[in-house]
Amino acid sequence: MSARDDNNKQSTLVALTSSALLLPAYQAAADAPPEYTELGVRYSKYEEDDIEGKKSFGGGSERYEIDIAQFHLLAPVGDNLSLALDVQWEDMSGASPWFVGESSSGPRVIMSGASIEDTRTEVSVATRYYYDRGNAGISYTYSDEDDYESDAFSLDASLNSEDGMTTYTAAISSSWDDIEPTQGSIPTNAVDEEKDIRSAWIGVTRIVSRQAMVRFGLSYTYRDGYLTDPYKSRDSRPDERKEYTFSTGYRHFFDEYDAALHLDYRYFDDDWDIASHALDVAWVQNLPEDVQLTPFFRYYTQDEARFFNVVTETTDRFYADDYRLSAYGALTFGLRVRKDIGNWSVNATGERYRSDQSWSLYNGNEAPGLVDFWRVSFGLDYTFR
């Protein structure tokens, strides 16, 4: 063996040892920038089911559909930095519930008519600095629609325990949003309004075994400003909202199946008396020929806001008939498939979301506007190895 081969062998060993030593509990990715630049694009189609004739005045109606294009770039910059750029374009059209009225056969929705035509562009830039026992990031996101504009900043940092078994993470964010509802098609509740969002999050991630990790998180979000939906006829909400979440997650790799189990749960509570539970389960199955198949399932249930009524009175100080503030349960079933070909990776995802009051853990009357939708996505990723 030549001295050069020997040196190569030694540097490989050093590299492997160093990267292993750097593996923290959080993300298990080394606290170093990504080794290679990664680029990805996605196209998605989101389409809501038509609202049934028996649930709306004037017969059935089409609802919302959105075409979404996404771009993602993550690149290492020097030894300790990475830079990320995310861009998302959306083209939205269709109708959404305007208000709910009483009929002889029960409450029915009056739709806005196929009046919504909007586009949204979101650009997010982020940079991350990696140090011996963690990393810290800063990001700025700008979102622009015909009737809505948002500027948001966020900061986060993580620190690994000395043995790398535990990672502590904290994040704060702030956003300033402007709302200027499009005038003309239907009367709106506002002309020019603002709202601010402040949020903080802390989390702990812990290695459980060679095959498993667990994490816990707590968050607090404060929304202040115009929180009423400007396009709903019977909608008047408090100008302040305080939200709390507790979340936990678990990852377990089963060597015998070459597969990983993902479990995630979130409990949400706020001062509008809304509480919710969200449970996500996914099974990431590796198959021969670099194929990965991931069936996933989600159960969601929420309680209604204290000022929600299926058919609302507008004499109270706060009122809303928005189905999104009602008590209901929702089930999602989806499948994701991925195939790696050299430096390329192609993927496709399909999911079905259905909601129903009878699936809720909370009592309440069913809002006729509850939504069901399909979503399909196709993606392509490239790594510059």
Place this chain on the structure above:
Amino acid sequence: MKYLTGLAVALLLCGCETVQPWERGTLAKEEMQWQSDVMEGRMRDQIHASKEASSGGTGAAGGGCGCN
């Protein structure tokens, strides 16, 4: 407070096996990440935040949108 207690108990319970750095290869796999597809995660979070009354749980909240 009950959540914090639960958190502390869970951390104590799962602190029984020390996994050495060189034994963390499986944990570093892409399929073990908390979020392996950034774009997929962003979109799902946004859809749920605009169609449901609650959001968050994966970090500090971002900016809003006029999504109906």
